[in-house]
Amino acid sequence: MKKIIFLLTGFCFFFSGAYALAGTNEVVVGSVTPLTGKLAVYGEGFQQAMLLALDEVNASGGINGKPMKILFEDNNSTSKGSVSGIQKLIAIHKFPVIFGPAASSNFLAVCPIAQDNKVILIGAESAASAISTCGSYVFRVFPSDLGQGKGVAELTDNLGYKKVVLTYVNNDWGVGLAEVFKEQFLKNGGKLIDEFAHDEGKTDYRSEILRIKKESPKAVVNITYIKEGATMLKQAYETGVNVQWLMGSASKSPKMVALAGGAAEGVIGTYPTFSQETPQYRAFKEAWARKYPGKKMPIFGEYNYDMVKLTAKALKGAQSMSPDDIRAALIKASKGYIGVTGDKTFDANGDISATYGRWTVKGGKIGDYK
Amino acid sequence: MDYLLHILIVALIYGIFAISLNLELGYTGLYNFGHVAFFGIGAYTSALLGLSGLPVSLSMALGMAAAGVAGALLAIPALRLTGDFFGIATLVFAEMVRLFFVNERWLTKGPMGLPGIPRPSWIGEGIAGLPMFLIFCILLTVLVALTGRRLATSPFGRALKVVREDEYVAQTLGKNVLSLKIRAVILGSVLAGLAGCLWAHYISYISPSDFTLNETILVLLCVVLGGKGTNWGPVLGAFIIIFFQEALRFLPIPADFGRLVAPLQGMVYGFVLILIMLKRPEGIVSEYRGSRQC
Amino acid sequence: MTYYAQLVLNGVIAGSIYALFAVGLTMVYGVFRFINFAHGELIAWGAYLVLLLINPPFSVPLYLAVLPALLVTMAIGVGQDRYVYQPLIHGNRITLLIASIGVSYLLRNTIRLIWGSDLMTYGIRPVRGIQFAGLSITPTQILMIGAAVFFLGALYFLLTRTMLGKSLRAVADNMELAAVMGINMKKVSLTVWILASLFAGAGGFLLALDTNLEPVMGMTNMIKAFAAVLLGGAGNVWGALVGGLFIGIAENVGVAFFSPGYKDFISFALIFLLLILRPKGIFGVLTGVR
Structure with missing residues (x-):
C-alpha cells in the first residue's frame, strides 16, 4: 500500500511540473x-x-x-x-x-x-x-461534401451513364458523399444497379470486385481513398473488369496512380479546386x-x-x-x-x-x- | 489542474476495467482475450440509450445489464471449452462484436461513431463537471474494488481460486465448476460494461476503433503488471499505464519522429508483457498465497 | 453461375494459403500444446522482409529476396521459442499465452516502426488474369496454389517417410514417453519451429504478392488459420488443409449473401460455432499429427 501511495505522489509531482507554460503577452x-x-x-x-x-x-x-x-x-x-x-x-x-x-x-x-x-x-x-x-x-x-456529391452526379450524367454501380468507403466521409450523390443521381433519372460500402484499409477487395463484375455495368462510381482506390483498380484489372471508374477527390493523388501501377489509366473524378x-x-x-x-x-x-x-x-x-x-x-x-x-x-x-x-x-x- | 482530473478519471475507468478482467483472469484463471467486447457493449448500449433521451443513470444500468447478458450468452456455450480454446473463442467474439458495430450503420452509425453522448445531469457537461465526475468514478472504483475484495474472501471467491488451481479438486469438493465460471464471467462482463458506460459518458464520443484488440492488450497489461489475482494490483497497473501514456504528451518530440511514437509505445508494451511473464509473472503486487511461495 | 464458380475459385486460392498458415499453427499446438498468438507475426515478417530486400539499399531482385527473407523469418521463429517459450514451457499455461501475446504485439509494432502503418506493395505491375470459361486467375494465384501443394506434399513426405518425421509424430503423441524413448527433444522442437516459420513466411510472401502488405495482415490471417485448425481438429496436419480450404471457400461464397463488410465475420462466426458444436474438429482427432 505504501508503495502505491509513493508512486502516485511521484506522478503528481511529475505532472505539476508540466504546467509552467504559456505567457500572457x-x-x-x-x-x-x-x-x-x-x-x-x-x-x-x-x-x-x-x-x-x-x-x-x-x-x-x-x-x-x-x-x-x-x-x-x-x-x-x-x-x-x-x-x-x-x-x-x-x-x-x-x-x-x-x-x-x-x-x-x-x-x-x-x-x-x-x-x-x-x-x-x-x-x-x-x-x-x-x-x-x-x-x-x-x-x-x-468545402463540404455536399457540393462534391452533386459534382460526381453531374459528371456521371454528362458522360451519359444512366445505370451505374455505386460503392463507397464505409466511413462518415464516404457515406455522406454517397448519399448526396445518390439523391442527385436518382433525381437526374439515373438508376443504381447495385450499391455497397467497402471497408477502409483492406488488402483484398476481390469479393467486392466480383460483385461489380456480376452486374457488368458500364461505369462504377467509387468514392474512396488513395490506398483503397488503388487496390480496387488493380484487382479489378486483374479480374478482367472493364468499366469506366468515376471517383471523388480523395483518391486524386500520384500515389494512387503509382500503387495501381497502370490500372488507374482513364479514371475520371471531381475535386474542389481553386485558381492557381x-x-x-x-x-x-x-x-x-x-x-x-x-x-x-x-x-x-x-x-x-x-x-x-x-x-x-x-x-x-x-x-x-x-x-x-x-x-x-x-x-x-x-x-x-x-x-x-x-x-x-x-x-x-x-x-x-x-x-x-x-x-x-x-x-x-x-x-x-x- | 483540470487536466490532472482528466487523467485521474481515465485511470480510474481503466482501473474498473482491469478489476473486471482480473476477476476472470486472476481469480478464476479464464483466458479472456476478448474482454473489450463487454466494455464496448456497455459503452454502445448506454450511449445509444442516453442519446435517445433516457436518463443517463438508467441507460448506464441498462448498459451494464446488456454487457452481463452478452457475457452470459458467450459464457454458457464457450466455457465448455478449455484453456486456450476459450481464449480464442473470446478473441473471435470481440472481433465479431466490433464488426457488428462497424457494419450496422442504422444502429451504431458505423465507423462514424457516436458524438455528443450526454453526462449524468447532476454532473454537468464540459469542464465544470470534471470534479463531480471524478468523485463519481472514485466512488464507483472503491465500490467495485471493495466488492472484489469481499468476493475474494467469500466462499464464492475461494471456490473460484480452487477452480483456477485445479478443476478436478473443485469438482471433488462438490463445486459446480461450470456454474462458478459462468457466474464469474457474468460478473466480470457487468463490471466491464460499467467501465464502458463510464468511458462513453465521460469522453462523449465512441467509435468501433476504440474497441479493438489493442484495448484488450492494454487492460491485460494493466492486470498482469499490477498483479493478477490481487485486489488493488489491477488499479495500480491502470494508473501506471495511463500516466505513462499521458506523460508522453509532454515529451518534446521532434516532428520527424512523430510517426514513431505509437509503434515504439506498442513495442514497449509488448516487451514489458514478455518481461513480466519471464521475470515476475505475479506482477508488482503479488498475491498472498499463505506460506507456499511459487 | 460463373459468378459463384469464381467465388469458389477465389476461396480455393485463399484457402490454400490459410492451410499453409494453419499447418504451422497446428504443428506447434500438437507438440507444445499451446496456441502461438505470435504465429501471425511470422506471416507478416516473411512478407515485409522480402519488401526490405527488394528496396534500396539492397535492391535484390524479387526471386532472390525470398530465400534470405525466409531464413530470417525462421530465425525469428526459433528465437521466439528459445528466448520466450522454452523458459516458460513447464510453468503456468496462462503465462505462456500472455507471453505469446506480448511477442505478437512487440513484433507487430516493430513492423509499424520500420515500415509504417500504411499499405505497401512490391510494386509489380498488375497482369490481366488468365481467362477460361468465364473464370479468371492470375499467374501469382496459380503460384500460390502450386506452392501450397508443394509445401504440404513435402511435409507429408517428411512426416511419413523420414526418421525425423516419425519422432515428431511420437513427440506430438506423448512428449514424456518420446523423451524416455531417447528422442532428441531439442531437434524436434527446432524442426517444428523451422517448419512453422517457413510455412508462415512463404505464405505471407505469396499473400503479399497477390494483394498488399500491412502490419495487421498477420493477426487477421492467424485468426483465420486458427479457424482452419479447429475445423480440421487441433494437431491434425491434413485436417488443417481441408479446414483451410473450407474457410477460404466459405468466406468468399458468403459474400454473395452478406455485405462484403461482413467477410471476416463469416470466418469468425464459423470458428465460434465450431468451437461450441464440434470442439474436437470435424475429423474428431484432437491429438497426434496424422
Missing part, C-alpha cells in the same frame, strides 16, 4: 494536429503551412502588437487522441480558438466538446457534410519556397495557411479575447476574404462555397479532364 491559439500515427505524414505538412502563415502574421505586427503563437497538440491520428488533446487545450490552456484535427471522424469527435465549452473550432481539411450541423462555434475553410493564377496563390507559392526550400507543397497546405491568416485577421478585429467576440469578428473578417484557396465567406453553418474541377489519369499522370 502573446496571443495563443491551440491546434489538434496528427503529429503521430497514420496521418502523421500529412500532419507535418499541415503544421508547416500553419507555421508559414504564422511567420507572416508576426512579421507584420502580430495581433495588435502582441505576437501570435500556435500550441500544437498531437492526437495520434485517432478520435480518442483528438478528444484527449482538445480537452487538454481547453482545460489547461483555456484557449478561445482551436484548429481542429484532420479526418472528418476525428473532427466530428471533438465538435460537441468545442460547442459545449463555447470554444471556436476551425477545420481546414474535413469534408463530411455532418460538420455543417455541428454548432454555431464550428467553422471550416474547406491568383496573386494570392503565387505569393503563397513563393513564400513556401523561401521558408522550406526544396520541399514539396503539402496536400491541403493552402487551406491550413488560409485558416491561420483568416483567424489572425479576426483576432485583430475582435473586441476582446472572449469566444463570443472572436466569433463575431471571425464572421465579419471572412466577408469577402479572398485567400489562397478562394473566397472564404462563411455561410450560416460556418461553411464556405467552392468550385469543382474534373481530373483524369492519362499516361500515368493526373491531369484536368476536358
